[in-house]
Amino acid sequence: MQTQWVTEAANGYGQTIEVTRQLCCRQSKFQKIEVYETRKLGKLLLLDGIIQLTSYDEFAYQEMMAHLPYYAHGNPERILVIGGGDGGVLRELARHREPAVLDLCDIDSEVIRAAKEFLPEMSCGFDDPRVTVHIADGSEFIRRKPGYYDLVIVDSTDPGGPGAPLFGEEFYADLKRALRPGGVVGTQAESPWLLPDVVRKLVDAARSNFKFVDYAAISVPTYPTGMIGCCVASDDKILTVPAALPDPELAGKLRYYNEKVHEAAFAKPQFVSGLLG
Numbered sequence: 331m332q333t334q335w336v337t338e339a340a341n342g343y344g345q346t347i348e349v350t351r352q353l354c355c356r357q358s359k360f361q362k363i364e365v366y367e368t369r370k371l372g373k374l375l376l377l378d379g380i381i382q383l384t385s386y387d388e389f390a391y392q393e394m395m396a397h398l399p400y401y402a403h404g405n406p407e408r409i410l411v412i413g414g415g416d417g418g419v420l421r422e423l424a425r426h427r428e429p430a431v432l433d434l435c436d437i438d439s440e441v442i443r444a445a446k447e448f449l450p451e452m453s454c455g456f457d458d459p460r461v462t463v464h465i466a467d468g469s470e471f472i473r474r475k476p477g478y479y480d481l482v483i484v485d486s487t488d489p490g491g492p493g494a495p496l497f498g499e500e501f502y503a504d505l506k507r508a509l510r511p512g513g514v515v516g517t518q519a520e521s522p523w524l525l526p527d528v529v530r531k532l533v534d535a536a537r538s539n540f541k542f543v544d545y546a547a548i549s550v551p552t553y554p555t556g557m558i559g560c561c562v563a564s565d566d567k568i569l570t571v572p573a574a575l576p577d578p579e580l581a582g583k584l585r586y587y588n589e590k591v592h593e594a595a596f597a598k599p600q601f602v603s604g605l606l607g
């Protein structure tokens with residue numbers, strides 16, 4: 331079959347991936363959902379034309395978004411993922427035996443349905459018996475559970491579209507209220523190369539609410555500029571050093587996260603330190 335090229339174009343920047351087959355193209359109430367087979371990078375998921383993941387490098391993002399905040403906390407029992415409908419962050423969290431509660435709240439049940447149908451290697455985390463799925467806007471759901479979670483991970487789409495309420499100061503205040511003492515949050519925090527104003531704004535929103543806030547860089551070749559960040563925040567924990575480490579069995583299976591990467595992810599080039607103040 332003749333191949334085609336799919337281009338993500340946003341914020342004055344584009345990147346193009348060669349695809350061999352379209353597996354899914356659906357319009358949900360919130361966004362257009364597309365899954366492709368690519369020539370070199372395995373499967374590709376796009377929401378409203380924006381790359382969410384490829385099989386080639388998704389492990390970098392999912393492991394860092396899950397395990398970095400997890401080990402910054404050390405032993406979270408109750409965990410919530412906001413967004414994350416592809417299931418990748420949940421898959422990583424389900425590798426931990428200790429948590430009793432794994433909640434996921436995505437606004438769009440169609441993303442979860444498409445992931446279960448076309449991306450089983452991502453969505454396998456949904457099968458864990460500890461998982462409860464809530465279909466709701468995460469910015470509203472978070473207000474229903476004050477003082478409940480040890481760890482909240484926000485794996486959202488970008489600030490345009492349904493993800494917009496997950497980037498404001500009010501949301502960070504609600505995240506803080508949802509935590510138990512010692513709680514930690516980790517949020518998808520964009521790229522300082524491409525969206526410096528968004529990064530600055532969300533780090534400021536976190537700083538207005540939490541005592542300890544930092545920005546960890548993650549190398550993901552198929553995200554624009556090849557990187558994305560995780561903003562971690564807590565009132566009680568020093569986040570830059572893990573409070574616990576993966577057991578040897580899990581450590582041997584991880585492909586990106588380790589203790590040294592945890593610490594190194596917080597090292598900042600001068601322009602990023604300058605941006606974050």
Ligand code: SAM
Nearest residue numbers: 382413414415436437438441467468487492493
């Ligand atoms: N890692 C991805 C990225 O940044 O490219 C994000 C992946 S995940 C598929 C993003 C999920 O966030 C989507 O399933 C979308 O439906 C969900 N989402 C967007 N806005 C939301 C909101 N306000 N509340 C809950 N989920 C939301």
